[in-house]
Amino acid sequence: MSLRLPAAPTAFLFLLLLAAHGRAADFVDSTERYVAVPDRVGRVMAADQSAAVLIYVLAPEKLVGWSRPLSREQRAFLPAKFARLPVVGHLTGPNPTAAADAVARLHPDLIIATEIVSPEAAALADAIQQQTKVPYIILDGSIQRTPDSLEIVGAMLGVGERGQDLAHYVRTAVDNLRGRLLITESTSRPLVYYGRGPDGLETGLARSQAMATIDQAGVINVAARLGAGELTRVTRDQIFAWDPAIIIAQQPSFYTSLQRDRVWRGLAAVAKKRVYLAPADPFGWIDDPAGVNRVIGLPWLTALFYPDVYQEDLRANVQVFYDKFYRVKLNDKQLEALVRRAEAQPGETRRPIDVPLLGAEPVPLPGPSPAPQGRPPGRGGPLPSPLPGGPMPQQ
Structure with a gap:
């Protein structure tokens, strides 16, 4: 698509x-x-x-x-x-x-x-x-x-x-992400777990709306091996078996638990301090809801997953997005509140983590494809009727 x-x-x-x-x-x-x-x-x-x-x-x-x-x-x-x-x-x-x-x-x-x-x-x-x-x-x-x-x-x-x-x-945000993926080795795309809810034990399956932004970043959703669908509950033992290189928490309670609770210390992401809290205000950067708000998640996740190829100022990108889409000019306090727990912290392993693909292919980014005649893209649009005085424009 x-x-x-x-x-x-x-x-x-x-x-x-x-x-x-x-x-x-x-x-x-x-x-x-x-x-x-x-x-x-x-x-x-x-x-x-x-x-x-x-x-x-x-x-x-x-x-x-x-x-x-x-x-x-x-x-x-x-x-x-x-x-x-x-x-x-x-x-x-x-x-x-x-x-x-x-x-x-x-x-x-x-x-x-x-x-x-x-x-x-x-x-x-x-x-x-x-x-x-x-x-x-x-x-x-x-x-x-x-x-x-x-x-x-x-x-x-x-x-x-x-x-x-x-x-x-x-479209520019997606093009930028596509360009970075083209210069990133497929074996350098990390295993990622996205923990939703207060306990972090809800996550998205393959091709779910909740994982769409993460999928577009070309990484491997560890829960995808459970099959396609939307949301599912998992156990702590499953997360340890997957041992993701990066964990993203949807809610502060799970993020805090990963940081402080001894039961999580055996995970590679916790040991290497690659645990992040997804910004959620005014709307989520990954999902919640699964809308246009997810677009700012693309540069953010690129910075997390591929730090060696992301050379832009994330804070500047966030300010531009909030001004353009939400009509809000962020002050320094608001900006810090958004990104402080969402970006790399001191002592974190920043270089890409080489992991095997385990037979999984990265989710392909959108590429050009022809639109059907007489129908606009996405099957949504006006009926194909001629305009007065001329032929119907081609889609």
Whole structure:
């Protein structure tokens, strides 16, 4: 799957269709559903928190609320007026906290979900759209489709130039990572464990959304040998058997336990001080949610995994990302709070750790691939109808 698919013509075509007809334009979402999107969208409901982040970075004034509550720490990294937006609940996932009645109360012009594409997701969207008469679109939530989503939703919300600007930033970040992987020996790509939750014993399987950012960095997810899927529980004994070279903790409690609890001392990552805490404010750098917020994780993980080929200033990259995407200018205290436990510490073994691939191939980075005729990338976009006075532009 490619981050280089030509989504810009898709967004441009969507705007032309709106201008030409002066009414709702039909859109084909990532589940192949045809949805009539209004020509002017003033209020948008996010079906999940990753969609809320997508809408926020593009047009925060159009977001009706967050899908999940924000902690005090998260709110500190957002402009006050948007940090105080109400919690409206999420429509998707195994335990939704909102339903059609919530949509009716909020009166949105559009509902957007960014998630794993599935028949179940399409069926839920159809049901809510039928009950509320509010158009509901689903976008592929994979990290590879992030630039496409930025451009398409940017066009829908009337901020097409911003969508293209942010998409360009994402593609550049991926290109930079791809270039570093090309000059890195495959045998120098470390074994990595990502511990989620308070005890760190939840992790992501192969091709899971939770591991997408780490996978893109070309390293080896030690839990991938358990098979494909999303999240799974593991035991301490399994982690010791894998003996990862690097451990990343999602929550401070697991990070502290790795640092202080004697039961973890036999792990190579602990002995060599290659244990890190993933930044989480205002949104996670690896997941939580699995949205555009993960993009800053690419340069950060590159600095951790391949210190010999990463020559950029991580702090400067973080400041630029937060200013560009979140509209926040970090002060020195905020910046230090984000990166202090996420980067190399004194005494850490910084050089790449040579490990065998154990028969596993690094996850390939996105590369160019042709878009299907008559459909925009990611299967989301306007219907293939001719423009007035001319042929349909080629995708």
